[in-house]
Amino acid sequence: xxxxxISSLIHLMGMLFLVSSFAMxxxxxxxxxxxxxxxxxxFLAAITALVAYGSHVEHLxxxxxxxxxxxxxxxxxxxxxxxxxxxxxxxxxxxxxxxxSLVLATFMVFAAYYATGDLKVLNPAFSNExxxxxxxxxxxGMLMMVTRKxxxxxxxxxxxxxxxxxxxxxxxxxxxxxxxxxxxxxxxxVGAIMMGIFxxxxxxxxxxxxxxxxxxxxx
Amino acid sequence: xxIFGLLSIPLxxxxxSLISPARKLVQLFFVLGATVLGAGGWWVVLRFSSSGRIFAxxxxxxxxxxxxxxxxxxxxxxxxxxxxxxxxxxxxxxPAIPTAKLRRYAFFFHLFLxxxxxxxxxxxxxxxWIAIEGTTLASAxxxxxxxxxxxxxxxxxxxxxxTVGIALALFGIILVYYSVxxxxxxxxxxxxxxxxxxxxxxxxxxxxxxxxxVFVLVGYGTKMGLAPxxxxxxxxxxxxxxxxxxxxxxxxxxxxxFGLVRFHSLTQVVTNSQFxxxxxxxxxxxxxxxxxxxxxxxxxxxxxxxxSSVEHMGLVAVGFGFGGKIGIYGALLHVVxxxxxxxxxxxxxxxxxxxxxxxxxxxxxxxxxxxxxxGTIFFLGVLAIAGLPPFSIFVSEFIILVSGFIAERFVICAxxxxxxxxxxxxxxxxxxxxxxxxGEQPAVTKKSVLMNNVLCVGIILILVSGFYIPNFLxxxxxxxxxxxxxKS
Numbered sequence: 006x007x008x009x010x011i012s013s014l015i016h017l018m019g020m021l022f023l024v025s026s027f028a029m030x031x032x033x034x035x036x037x038x039x040x041x042x043x044x045x046x047x048f049l050a051a052i053t054a055l056v057a058y059g060s061h062v063e064h065l066x067x068x069x070x071x072x073x074x075x076x077x078x079x080x081x082x083x084x085x086x087x088x089x090x091x092x093x094x095x096x097x098x099x100x101x102x103x104x105x106s107l108v109l110a111t112f113m114v115f116a117a118y119y120a121t122g123d124l125k126v127l128n129p130a131f132s133n134e135x136x137x138x139x140x141x142x143x144x145x146g147m148l149m150m151v152t153r154k155x156x157x158x159x160x161x162x163x164x165x166x167x168x169x170x171x172x173x174x175x176x177x178x179x180x181x182x183x184x185x186x187x188x189x190x191x192x193x194x195v196g197a198i199m200m201g202i203f204x205x206x207x208x209x210x211x212x213x214x215x216x217x218x219x220x221x222x223x224x
Numbered sequence: 225x226x227i228f229g230l231l232s233i234p235l236x237x238x239x240x241s242l243i244s245p246a247r248k249l250v251q252l253f254f255v256l257g258a259t260v261l262g263a264g265g266w267w268v269v270l271r272f273s274s275s276g277r278i279f280a281x282x283x284x285x286x287x288x289x290x291x292x293x294x295x296x297x298x299x300x301x302x303x304x305x306x307x308x309x310x311x312x313x314x315x316x317x318x319p320a321i322p323t324a325k326l327r328r329y330a331f332f333f334h335l336f337l338x339x340x341x342x343x344x345x346x347x348x349x350x351x352x353w354i355a356i357e358g359t360t361l362a363s364a365x366x367x368x369x370x371x372x373x374x375x376x377x378x379x380x381x382x383x384x385x386x387t388v389g390i391a392l393a394l395f396g397i398i399l400v401y402y403s404v405x406x407x408x409x410x411x412x413x414x415x416x417x418x419x420x421x422x423x424x425x426x427x428x429x430x431x432x433x434x435x436x437x438v439f440v441l442v443g444y445g446t447k448m449g450l451a452p453x454x455x456x457x458x459x460x461x462x463x464x465x466x467x468x469x470x471x472x473x474x475x476x477x478x479x480x481x482f483g484l485v486r487f488h489s490l491t492q493v494v495t496n497s498q499f500x501x502x503x504x505x506x507x508x509x510x511x512x513x514x515x516x517x518x519x520x521x522x523x524x525x526x527x528x529x530x531x532s533s534v535e536h537m538g539l540v541a542v543g544f545g546f547g548g549k550i551g552i553y554g555a556l557l558h559v560v561x562x563x564x565x566x567x568x569x570x571x572x573x574x575x576x577x578x579x580x581x582x583x584x585x586x587x588x589x590x591x592x593x594x595x596x597x598x599g600t601i602f603f604l605g606v607l608a609i610a611g612l613p614p615f616s617i618f619v620s621e622f623i624i625l626v627s628g629f630i631a632e633r634f635v636i637c638a639x640x641x642x643x644x645x646x647x648x649x650x651x652x653x654x655x656x657x658x659x660x661x662x663g664e665q666p667a668v669t670k671k672s673v674l675m676n677n678v679l680c681v682g683i684i685l686i687l688v689s690g691f692y693i694p695n696f697l698x699x700x701x702x703x704x705x706x707x708x709x710x711k712s
Contacts, residue, residue, distance in 0.1 A: 143395070150388065156380070163387060170394055178402045182413055184284065185350030189394070192357045196387060199361055203368075203380055210373045219377040222459040224518065224527065 011059040015052055019138055022048040022172070023114070026145050026165060030110050035097050035157060039084045042161055046076030049168050052135075053175050062179045068186050072171070075190060080164065080197050084157065087201050091208055098154040098215065106152055110145050117141035135176035142169030156207055156214040160200045167193055226268055227280040227287060227345055230295070231338060233261045238334030247323045251314045254330040258299075258306030261337065265299030268292070270696060279347070283417055286347035289703030293556060294344040294482050296700070297563045301474045302337045304678050308571050309333070309467035311674035312578070313369075321369070329369060336362040336471065343479045349397050349416045352483055353390065356447060359476055360386040367464040367472075378456075378463035385456040386447055393443020396487070399436035403429045418486055422493060422710060430495040437491040437500050440484065441507065447480035449537045450507045451514035458518075461530035462583065466574025469526065470567035473533045478559045481537065485544055485708060492547075493710040504545035505636060511538025512643050520650040524583045525576065528654060529569050532609055535647060536562045536617075542640065543624040544708075546631045552705040554623030560697075561616040561689065565608050568682035572602045575675065579666035585654050590663020599659050601679050606655040608686050610648045616689040 025045040032038040050072040057065035099106060117140040146166030150159050174181050181189070204214055211218045237257025244250045269292045272278075278287045287295065313321055313329065321329075339358035346352040360383065368379035397416070404415045407427045414420045421428070446453035457477075461469045484504075491500040515535035522528040536558065543555025575598050580588050591599030608615035621644070628637040693701075 147388070150384070159384060163384070163391070166388070166391055170391060170398065173395065174398045174401075177398060178405045181350055181398070181401060182348075182416060185348065185354065185416065188351060188354035192354055192361070195361050196357070196383075199364060200383060203364070203376070203383060206368070206371060206376050207380060210371065210376050216380070219380060221374050221377055222381075222463070224458075224521075224523070 008059065011055055015055045015059065016134070018048050018051045018055065019135060022052065023138060023141065026142050027107065027110055029161065029165060030106050030145060030149060031103055033097055033103065035088055035155065036085070038097055038158065038161055039081050039088075042084075042164060043077045043081040045165065045168060046072055046080075049172060050077065052172065053180075056175055056179070060179065064183055065175065065180050067183060068171075068175070068180055068190070071187075071190050075194055076164075076168070080194070083197060083201055084161075087157065087204060091205070091214070093208065093214060097158055099158075100152050100154065106148065109148055113144040113148060114141040117144060135172060139169045139173035139176065142166070142172060145169075154215045154217055156200075156204045156216055159216065160197065160204070163200075164193070164197065225280070226278055227285045230261075230264055230268055231285075231341055231345065233257065233264055234334040234338040234341065237261075238331045238338070241330035241334070242327055244327065247314070247326065250323065250327050250330055251310055254314075254333065255306050255310045257330075257334055258303045258337070262299045262303035265295050269296045269700070272700075277419075283414065283419070284348040284351055285342075285345050286419065287345055288707055289700050290482075290485075290707045291344045293560070293700045293704050294478065295341065296697075297478060297560060298337065298340050298344065298475050301471060301563055301567045304567060304571070304682065305467040305470045306333065308470070308574065308675055308678040309465075311672040311678075312467055312574050313465060315672065325369070329366065332362050332365045333468075336366060338362075340475060340479045344482050347417050347419055349400065349418060349421075349486070352486070353394055353397055356393075356444065356480060356483055357387070357390050359479065360390065360447070363468070363472065363476065366468045367460050369465050369468075372463075375463040378459035382456045382460040385453075389443045389446025389453060391443070392446075393440045393483075396436040396439030396443060399432050399439065400428075400490075403432040403436070418490065421490055425490070425493040425710075428494045430497075433491050433494040434499055437487055438503070440487045441500075441503055444480045444484040444487075445507060447477075448484060448541075449477050449480075449511070449534050450541060451511040451534060451538070454511065454514070454534045457534060458527045458530040461533065461570075462524060462526035466570050466577065469529075469573070470570035473530065473570060474563035474567035477533060477537050478540075478563055481540055481544075481559065484541075488544060489708045489710055498547075501545040501547050504541045505633070506545075508538040508541030508543075508545060509636060509640065511535065511541065512640065512647075516643050516646050516650070519647050520653075522650075522654065523585055525585050525588075525654070525658070526570075526573050526583055528585070528651070529566065529573065529609075532569075532647070532651070533562075533566060536566070536609075539621065539624060539640075542636075543620075543627065546624065546627045546633065547709075548627055548630060549705055549709070550623060550630060551627030552708050553701055554620050554627055556701050556704055557693075558617070558620035558624060561620050561686070564682065564689070565605065565615070565617055565686050568601075568679065568686060569605045569609055571675070571678055571682060572598060572605055575679070576602070585658060588658045588663070589661040591659045594663055594665055597676065598679075601683050603655055603659045604683055605686075606651055608690075610651040611644060612648075614687070614690045616686050619690060 028041040050069050053069035117137040121137045143166050146162045149162030241250045241253035272292050342355035364379050364383045368375040449457040488500045512535050515531045518531040540555050611618050611621045
């Protein structure tokens with residue numbers, strides 16, 4: 006494959022990456038939200054692999070494969086099982102309605118582009134366009150965490166945020182040292198499992214997983 | 225080898241207590257592990273020369289004087305807390321906690337100690353990040369031991385807030401890595417090593433470093449309990465069982481401060497300015513100021529101590545921000561003193577909860593008559609944390625203020641003194657209500673020798689360290705102060 010093709014492929018993947026984060030915000034059902042997360046991670050893995058191939062950074066293949074296995078398969082499977090066993094209403098309850106969250110998400114993409122637009126100090130190893138994209142993903146992840154009621158959707162928002170950070174690391178510096186990268190994967194996996202366990206505990210104690218109910222501690 | 229040995233102790237004993245069949249055996253391994261770790265940690269620290277560095281794993285792990293100081297705190301408070309926990313959680317008479325749960329508790333307790341040790345022993349900033357995230361994951365289960373609504377809520381908040389905060393810190397680390405990868409020459413493997421970064425500080429971009437520091441400040445500041453990111457702290461500290469609260473407050477917050485200070489000294493060397501110091505002073509002052517009204521109007525004594533931790537972490541940040549040899553020395557000494565004093569107070573809160581079965585300040589009075597031993601230690605502990613001489617906290621607060629005057633930050637020092645006086649009054653008001661007056665006989669008066677001994681050891685420690693700082697400790701403090709200033 007020639008460089009031109011690879012570079013346009015990466016851009017296509019980047020666009021799809023952004024589209025799938027919007028899809029996560031827009032999906033009214035928890036299950037579809039998880040599927041879009043899997044898609045999101047798939048595009049992330051694709052970008053990583055393409056960067057590794059295009060720029061001859063061999064050590065990036067390891068995180069690409071790990072992303073493919075862990076984030077597009079293992080973690081979504083954990084969540085599917087979780088929802089299956091929780092037997093709860095599967096709507097993706099939100100404090101603000103979906104059209105408005107989409108407007109806010111669009112605003113965040115603009116904000117990310119605006120904020121990084123004239124940052125002379127950042128001159129990434131790979132491509133300029135991915136820094137605002139990564140920051141937009143981080144912001145959308147945060148938006149999802151603060152506007153969603155269900156504990157699971159908050160965890161999904163956190164994972165979305167983490168994907169944004171990962172994209173940032175890959176495109177700015179061709180990834181972190183492998184040892185660190187592996188540790189981060191380990192933390193994400195353990196964190197996801199841990200939060201899954203706590204979602205169960207919340208369900209048992211509060212008869213539901215709306216974090217609205219978690220207001221006992223004040224002062 | 226030394227570092228690997230030290231790090232493997234809590235892992236080994238954690239697994240041993242996870243697979244022990246009998247309750248007594250779990251308890252034995254639980255305490256034995258912390259004892260061995262305590263002995264090992266002190267052995268490492270005592271034979272450690274203040275200027276030296278021990279490396280392991282391709283220089284990814286390192287112990288210097290700064291880390292050695294924190295190893296000392298972790299293993300000492302860890303030991304006290306496990307002995308206390310052995311009396312507090314393993315008692316048979318009360319609504320006894322099932323053995324399966326205790327097994328898991330002992331395991332996560334040791335895992336928590338391991339992650340904290342890894343935090344302070346890592347030279348690689350990435351590994352340090354992983355370890356700090358690990359402390360959150362390991363301690364979330366410890367916060368929620370009894371599966372009550374309130375403890376689940378506290379643990380969930382803790383997990384989510386700290387994970388998001390730490391994710392932001394990762395952003396800062398990526399920026400540092402980017403800065404060094406694009407600027408400095410060398411092998412890629414050592415790019416995140418703190419020692420390497422300090423050597424190559426000139427080649428790093430100051431602007432990016434400033435940006436990175438802001439993200440790390442928010443990230444590790446969340447974990448350290450700096451206002452306005454502290455909202456998880458009072459919940460988690462008040463809901464956790466007392467031995468865990470002691471660890472969270474005394475050691476975990478200090479470990480986060482450790483990570484932040486590593487970045488602070490790096491930023492200071494790279495930018496050659498007071499940028500990071502000023503930010504530390506700002507957020508430190510904010511923490512003290514935010515904690516003050518909550519201390520004055522508090523109704524729950526565990527939350528009272530938790531807000532006092534916010535205040536003291538603020539003071540530590542201010543001390544590091546003032547900088548200079550004296551400021552850093554004072555801040556480090558304050559970390560040590562706060563670790564011992566606050567863990568003592570959380571141990572007494574365990575006693576209080578055991579005797580009176582309530583966390584409300586209003587419902588407790590006349591401790592000095594009904595439970596004189598506990599009443600005395602509690603009152604002395606509160607006086608110590610409020611900063612009354614001759615206790616050790618007074619010494620370090622005084623040193624921090626002196627360094628502020630040397631740095632000619634008079635307005636900040638005056639404001640700080642005013643807030644400290646308010647906090648002093650608030651703490652004293654609450655404590656005198658609880659200790660004096662005519663009170664009712666507590667429901668239970670059965671004593672546990674183990675738990676009482678821990679209180680005695682704690683009060684002796686903070687009394688003695690107010691008068692006398694042992695030789696090795698002052699050597700470590702000075703060595704660490706040199707390292708933070710980037711002079712070695």
